């Protein structure tokens with residue numbers, strides 16, 4: 001297979017992957033696209049070597065190695081399988097028949113192998129409901145152990161989004177169904193709080209950055225786990241963070257803001273009836289002379305119509321993905337989730 005053909009296959013494959021999953025532009029950007037193209041060159045080189053040596057195992061060993069490398073860089077096995085499937089469709093007609101059929105066999109066998117590995121990983125992966133159970137049993141050290149193992153192949157944001165948030169929502173459902181008591185809920189929260197603090201990047205937090213964010217919940221609001229996650233994400237991106245906790249009366253919040261002059265004030269509320277108060281906070285913060293940006297998030301804004309907040313000039317951010325995108329690019333979130341209750 002000559003270089004021009006390889007270039008063509010690699011480009012075609014990378015393009016079709018990025019067309020199928022536009023969100024990976026957000027996650028990996030232009031550099032990611034170039035890496036995908038380069039990766040496809042590697043796949044083709046290994047297919048060629050396997051063909052020359054008449055040994056499919058060469059490609060299977062490569063696939064196994066590739067899975068380890070890419071997983072550690074937050075690329076899921078499913079994406080590798082998807083890539084190989086695309087090669088299976090794109091390769092035919094681009095090389096001579098014998099080589100083509102050998103390569104297609106290699107790709108097929110590699111995908112069978114990767115699917116088995118993927119399946120095993122999913123089975124072994126901690127599920128949010130299991131984690132909630134550990135929280136409710138008071139198993140703090142076991143919960144932390146499981147979380148640290150999750151973090152070996154996932155980012156902190158993924159931990160918050162995929163494991164901790166659904167685990168706490170599950171706790172909420174159990175409470176709603178009267179299957180657990182408020183005391184159980186408190187225990188679960190305390191352990192969730194403990195693990196969020198334990199996985200915080202202390203070094204980054206202490207270093208602090210030039211951009212400043214103040215994170216708080218309005219008076220009366222007791223829920224603060226989401227708030228801590230928001231603070232942690234800002235820290236991860238090198239911001240200086242003042243985490244003021246929930247239930248901060250407006251005069252104190254204003255005084256602290258005027259003193260520290262943060263670039264951003266991030267607010268969170270869980271209960272929908274907190275929205276009018278949230279709006280008061282937003283208006284007061286927006287009227288400050290140094291003009292901070294005001295971000296609002298949390299369950300309260302996600303389940304209700306937050307147009308009035310948005311109209312007042314605050315930026316309503318639905319989840320940590322949107323927040324991360326905004327931190328990285330300054331791009332305003334698209335808010336297509338207004339559901340009135």
Ligand code: B12
Nearest residue numbers: 168169172176221222223224225226266268297298299317
């Ligand atoms: C733990 C808990 C408590 C604890 C709170 C402890 C604490 N320190 O946080 C306690 C026991 C004190 C409590 C009290 C109450 N709670 Co409560 N609680 C919960 C529970 C189970 C989990 C909350 C949580 O930690 N979630 C996990 C976090 C990570 O999720 P999150 O806050 O949504 O945050 C995510 C996003 O929204 C986003 N985000 C959050 N904030 C922000 C901010 C910005 C700027 C951005 C960008 C993003 C963002 O990022 C996070 C990551 O994805 C929820 C269930 C649920 N579905 O949430 C009920 C729940 C919120 N509580 C509820 C209720 C009713 C109450 C009480 C009124 C009664 C009670 N005893 O439970 C009181 C009110 C207290 C008060 N004054 O505020 C209801 C609310 C229902 C409603 N109609 O709105 C829920 C939904 C339970 C239920 N299923 O009925 N609660």
